[in-house]
Amino acid sequence: MSAPNHDRTKRRDSDTATSVTAVISKISRGRAAKFTALAAAGALVAGCADNAPQDTFQPEGTNAQLIDDLARPVFYIAGLVGIIVMAVIAWVVFRYRDRGQPIPEQTHGKPALEIGLTILPALILIGVAIPSVGVIMDLNETDDTECVVNVTGQQWWWEFDYPVQDGCVDGGITEPIVTSGQMVIPADTNVLIRGTSRDVIHSFWIPALNGKRDMVPGRVHNLRMQANEPGIYAGQCAEFCGLSHANMRMEVAALTDDGFAAWVDNQLEDYTPPEEGSLAAEGEAAFVANCARCHQVDGLEDADGVPQVARPDEQVYSGAAPNLTNLMTRNTFAGATFDLLRDECRDAVWEAPSDEFTDRYLEGVTDDCFAEVDLREWLRDAPAMRPMYADPEELEPTDGLYRGMPYLALSEDQIDQLLAYLLERK
Template identity: 30%
Template sequence: MKTAAAVSLLLSVILTAGCNGAQSVLNAEGASAIQLKHLIIGIVVICCAVWTLVVIVLVLALLRARTPRERPSSQSERRMGRLVTAAVAASLLIIAGLTIASFYAGRGLGVAQNPGLTIKVRGQQWWWQFLYDDADPSKAFQTANEMHIPVGVDIRIELESSDVIHSFWVPSLAGKRDLIPGRKNTMTIRADRPGVYRGQCAEFCGLQHSHMALFVIAEDMADYQRWAASQRSDGISPTDPESTAGKALFMRKPCIACHTIRGTEASGTTGPDLTHIGGRQTIAAGLLDNTRGSLAAWIADPQTLKPGNNMPLVPLSSGELRQLSAYMESLK
């Protein structure tokens, strides 16, 4: 069962390699991801070589078995014994070598000595919460499902879970690391080139496990600093009548019990922070593109789109739905 799953995963990785922004270990753009890529290629090459040698020996043995032979002499038996011993020794060396190589590649996930940025990642059913700490509490902020990082900087990731075991995996940047309730794990990621890198929860965590994606957006330091400055600001106050009505509606409905919009009375912590939701590329952890239509569909019936999620159905008229989606779209 595990072998079949591993083969399926490897095939999916190979088929998606090289695509723009692909979720692929072969599209490595980070130091630890490059080490893991080399490890995978090395293991595949060695295993192919061993398989080829075994097949060659098997074919030779079968051909030789068809030829009538005399009883083997003691000298030939000793020679065969030495060959078997050599094969066993070679197998042990290969296994030991691959184990050591795996160990050193795994160390690449360790915490950097002097990280340039620390981000707390909290796994939820089924979305990602990213908390950007700062020595000055007024500069700390949080976002959901999309993590922005500066290029060429070691990022310390502190992992924790609010419910069940999740696994943080952005294959183009690093390997997997679990998020375990009651325990904090750490890892380091680094992007050497700007781009959008897709990630995924890699540990089965419930009904919507497959719809728990994340995106790491790596950008130049200047672009990152502009983004961070905008994220620290309060939510934009709407100016058009429809969005203004949507804001008033949001504050009257149960939405404020679960969501935060900084600069307003909405300060819930159960659901994602919506202060700048309009600036994200997707909603519902990568399930839908972030358009006004998608926002309206999600608000209208989240359980149909993502069954089992913790967002309750809030009855709304069509007019109220248009107002709320306009307000969400304006929060950039």
């Protein structure tokens, strides 16, 4: 049986000896080497990034540390296995390359080797599985949590509400708090995230603090979160959820206990109406006329003193819109897609040492730091700022309900008024 094969091999060798195939092969090898070198250099350079807030290999909390402590040795083991396998393959390919030799005698089966190559990977997998299962079970523990935050995903932003509870540092939370975009937690405290979704499946992921957790409509998913130090930690939705999935971001701001208590107190302060006759007062009226149908501002009343209760369920597919009562205490908007702080102010918060972070974060958005450009553009034409199903002529599948904020046809004067009003919401 080997003769024809051998003949063919020899014939091919003789054919190619003087053909252009050899030249092409040489060129291909050269290109492949260059491509490999370029890819390796790219990977190396990417690994050098020091400003990577969503780097999974920079744990900042005990839960993320658990994952990191598991992932690294598993990666080393898998990497070593991969290198050995690739090296063996390369050696076999090189050692037994076709040089016109006859095909050797074919054998079938080598039980000792086959059993050995089955048992060895099984042992490796068992070795990896034991700590993996332990970490999975450890991450699912929630009985040591001291603070509860309900997290609800919807296209394309996250809502965080804090139920009444004794937890969340000593004073507890006496009235519910609703916010969005940035979740504020006390540092060095185990926080229980109870997550769900209002529309499609989302995934909550703050890489520095814990792994991903899918948020499925109709179910409540638990996730324990803890930050070692005060600071701000970036994340984003990790489950494709529609047009603006890539823009569905969130941040966790971890504050000192005192700072968290101050934040809670501020969130529960009564509504302060704008000064009569001011631009902000005109903005309040504009807000009631144009925004209050969807966005709740706690304590807001119309000119006749009627409390304004937003009904986003009548306007928006998910049934919810961000609560703007304390918009300027967080420094992002529209699903944390856009900043409310100027670059230098943002850097001052994000790059603050942990012992200074709480104070800087609690300053919120000041007049000097307010980056109004994006918010102005958002008010002018939100669908132009990020993709959303906000075309009023294409709402048939959602029974006339919007996904995301629609175009409101606000005048420039109204936008000025609204900016002045919103700047006071803190």
